[in-house]
Amino acid sequence: MSKSPDSANIIDLSRFRVTCSNCNLSELCLPRGINKKNLGKLASAVRQTSVYEPGEFLFRAGDEFKSLTAIRTGTTKLFIVDENGEEQILGFYFPGEILGLDAIETDRHTCNAVALETSSYCSFPYGHLDELCKSIPELRIQMFKFMSRELSLENKLLLTLNKRNAEEKLATFLITLSERFKRLGYSATDYKLAMSRQDIGNYLGLTIETVSRVLSRFNKDGLIISERKLIRIIDYDRLKSLCNSQCETAKKNHPSN
Amino acid sequence: MSKSPDSANIIDLSRFRVTCSNCNLSELCLPRGINKKNLGKLASAVRQTSVYEPGEFLFRAGDEFKSLTAIRTGTTKLFIVDENGEEQILGFYFPGEILGLDAIETDRHTCNAVALETSSYCSFPYGHLDELCKSIPELRIQMFKFMSRELSLENKLLLTLNKRNAEEKLATFLITLSERFKRLGYSATDYKLAMSRQDIGNYLGLTIETVSRVLSRFNKDGLIISERKLIRIIDYDRLKSLCNSQCETAKKNHPSN
DNA sequence: ACGTTACCTTGATTTAAATCAAAAAAACCG
């Protein structure tokens, strides 16, 4: 999976004056309502910003956990590997999102994180962050909210993977990406996939062949135009309606009250 | 699913002198290394303990989130319901575990929680808890750890659901229950399932028929003796070895470095 | 205790997606 060894390819971007105050992600990443003074404190907790090339690991399962990582640019793939070496992708992460929350409990990373594109990150030493949580209530609340949100999202994912067929999974995948890109200020209908069909299949619990076939069908049906990594959503509403099985069988599983 | 309306069936157990200091779950639920004084503070945050009968809801998706809930006794089922009314069980929770962490972000519950047996709970008003996190570092750390643990566990679940076949899923389910019961001081080999085959199937993404068939096969192969809700694990090691596919195909999915 | 209901098991058949196979299209690289 890794194209090159994950030698710490850390480039100091401090000369660009990257601080939380002028970061265009502050709306996504920072606690809302934080005041100037506290913002300065938080910015001081950013140890460094760094850049990783495609295929480079930010961290691996088993690595000592020192810092939470906020994504500034690029797409990052998070995955675990089981005893047999089988990989399970847990998600694809975008700017403004936080990596490493699952490592807090054990002080060791439980996942692997790989940059899929040239990507930049901010690093927040966890000890420092915890310390700040004492004095900055908004930060504490935001931290809890970040983790809480992560849990909710994973719950939804569980439903998608467990209860949806291939078509519904892919439709959900495309719509979810669309919504996330929109939130980041990018086009909701035209985007470039950073991940391979292999990765999409692994994430959704499908084979690469099934992914390819379903995307082809979406093309033929005029839902999207996909050409390799490029996606254009033509009929958003119809694609959206494909996300949830409207099949009657749904009723069966819960002979409701 | 609910046998009776979830009228707040709250019984005040305070006369039993249930406090954190004498709670037999403190090892599981409380921050380690917390001192006497802080323990008292924390105990004061317990608003009430309450008892629910099988089928009663602790909370429903959409309910206002006020408190985190610690389980004292009994098994609790957590699930979400999608637009079509289809149910997805997210997990079964046992004494010492915390419910409601996913609701922090939105101030509303995103899941439904139902008691599967007569069960008792402690309720921690979230505002109060957050306040205590300011002054009790151990509590803050424990809170982060609880959430972090929840994320790791869900990651593992994702792998099981996405990459395992029916047999492996059931083996994993039985072994995981065994480990959790052991941790609680109960038998690791003899236990009673609190949930129906329907629930097991829903959780694992299998039909009730498949669950039944695989359990029958496990019986025939001398791995377990299951009689309705009772499970006795006969050959723990072999059951354990069934959890991970040792199939060579594992290699295929990641043409590793 | 009885009939009713809910739950569980087992068997036969179908099906969605996996696997097997091969060609086409991009990407990579010296």
Added chain:
DNA sequence: CGGTTTTTTTGATTTAAATCAAGGTAACGT
């Protein structure tokens, strides 16, 4: 640029689990 590798697409076949169907067994309520 031309050859090699990797990724993607498409088709044919197989298969694990779903669905359909029916009988058995425990639990429930009056």
